Amino acid sequence: MNLQLLPIGKLDGGVLGDLAPALADTFRVPCEVLSSALDPGFAFHGERQQYHSSEILLRMQGLVTATSWRLLGVTSADLYIPILTFVFGEAQIGGPCAVISLHRLRQEFYGLPPDGRLLQQRLLKEAVHELGHTLNLTHCDDYRCAMAPSHAAEWIDLKESWLCSTCQGRVFAQDDP
Numbered sequence: 001m002n003l004q005l006l007p008i009g010k011l012d013g014g015v016l017g018d019l020a021p022a023l024a025d026t027f028r029v030p031c032e033v034l035s036s037a038l039d040p041g042f043a044f045h046g047e048r049q050q051y052h053s054s055e056i057l058l059r060m061q062g063l064v065t066a067t068s069w070r071l072l073g074v075t076s077a078d079l080y081i082p083i084l085t086f087v088f089g090e091a092q093i094g095g096p097c098a099v100i101s102l103h104r105l106r107q108e109f110y111g112l113p114p115d116g117r118l119l120q121q122r123l124l125k126e127a128v129h130e131l132g133h134t135l136n137l138t139h140c141d142d143y144r145c146a147m148a149p150s151h152a153a154e155w156i157d158l159k160e161s162w163l164c165s166t167c168q169g170r171v172f173a174q175d176d177p
């Protein structure tokens with residue numbers, strides 16, 4: 001069983017390659033980058049100029065195979081769910097699919113100079129956060145924990161890319177017989 005990273009639409013080279021080893025480390029599971037990308041065109045809504053993340057998750061479910069431990073989609077597209085202006089990502093609670101967006105993690109989105117290292121850190125934190133939800137984790141009170149809620153990029157910067165000991169205990173206890 002592998003954690004599978006699925007490119008959704010066009011992504012800058014190397015983004016997923018850098019993410020994979022860090023996620024493998026965090027979740028103690030092999031991580032592979034899938035070679036064929038999913039075109040998110042079906043989830044585009046012209047009136048909002050955004051992509052509906054729940055529709056992407058539904059489509060991703062059809063791509064889950066016997067070897068998928070979890071399937072994480074990564075996209076540059078701006079994601080939303082109808083009740084919110086935007087989402088950084090969305091997950092199926094209890095699994096198997098989650099999706100995250102780079103769009104609002106980029107400094108350029110806020111009119112600031114690009115920062116590749118910061119972008120990669122934010123992406124990792126959001127990936128750990130949404131994958132945590134697929135493992136039934138809820139939001140964490142420890143502001144440093146990746147499961148702390150964040151509704152703005154500055155909040156993401158406050159937290160770490162790891163799970164606190166309480167959240168880790170919940171995730172890894174599930175492995176025990």
Ligand SMILES: [Zn+2]
Binds near residue numbers: 139
């Ligand atoms: Zn969350």
Ligand SMILES: [Zn+2]
Binds near residue numbers: 141142146147168
């Ligand atoms: Zn936690």
